[in-house]
Amino acid sequence: MKQTTSSFRQLLAKCLTLLPVVLALPILGYSATAAASFTSAEQLIGATETFLEEAVTNYLQRSEIHGRHEIRVNRLDPRLRLALCDVPLTTTLESPAQPLGRVTTRVRCDGSAPWTVFVPAEVRLYRHVAVLTRPLKRLSIVKASDLSMAERDIGQLSQGYLTDPAQVVGKKLTRQLNANQVIAPSHLEAAEVIRRGDQVVINAVGANFSVRMPGEALTDGAPGEQINIRNLRSQRVIRARVVGPGQVEVAM
Structure with a gap:
């Protein structure tokens, strides 16, 4: 009788040890099946990244x-449940026209259980643009030593930017700018190369x-x-186009 009781206790202890595994098997099996029947967020993100x-x-x-x-x-809603697609996903750009800044892609399944989902993303483009190395007042003439080229996200530059120092050097500022400030086209205007009272050469150009x-x-x-311009020979006042320092032109 004692031997029977001991064997029963050993068997009961073994069953209790295996019970958590037995109970877990249906749950694990269900989760794997459920996951395999849906398109994962990673698949949607991967398709979007590859396309962009x-x-x-x-x-x-x-x-x-x-x-x-x-x-x-962008992160997708974890509650999203889309049927597993039996054909490769199709991805297109929904908006805007160019793949820069905040964009929305259309990811589509054209398989036996078709669906469409919109995935938002952001494309940042960094370029080297002209920035000031020191503060400059309004009407200052920008010199080469006042400039440096620095990498900036151009999507954040709503006023525009310049990528060539030649577009800036020799121009006059329309407003005061701070050090490290990106120079926009609206910040510049052509500087005067001729001042009132300057002696100039008038080039009168005709057909022959x-x-x-x-x-x-x-x-x-x-x-x-x-x-x-006053013509010093005839003393007549004429209108002439400035072509450079000390040079004006009149079309005849």
Whole structure:
């Protein structure tokens, strides 16, 4: 009798040891089946990242834009349940027209259980743009020593930017700017290369001739501007286009 009781206790202890495993098997089996029947968030994110990487690379090559880009796909709702697609997913750009900034992609399954989902993302493009190395007041003429080229996310530069120092050097500021501030096109205007009272050379250009004569500037002028010039030979006041320091042109 004692031997029977001891055997029963050993058997009962063994059953109790295996009980958690036996109970877990249906749960684990159910979870694996459920996970296999849905398209995972990782698959949607992967499809979006792959599509955007190719789209951004092609766009930059077509536009001849040199820069570094980053792609960040937003987190998806964990409650999202989409049937597992039996064909490769199709991804297209929903908005905007170009794959830059905040974008929305359309991920679509065209299989036996079709569905469509929109995945938001952000594409950041970093380029080297002109920034000031020191504060400058309004009407200051920008020198090469006032500039440096720094990497910035151009998606954050709503006023625009400049990528060539030649677009900045020699220009006049329309407003005061701080050190490390990105220079936008609206911050610049052409600086005067002729001042009132300057002695200039007037180039009168016709179809078959060109005549040079001395003149005096009556107003300041930047390249391309029309200013008043006094012809020192005839004393007549004419309108002439500024072409450079001490040089104006009149079309005859």
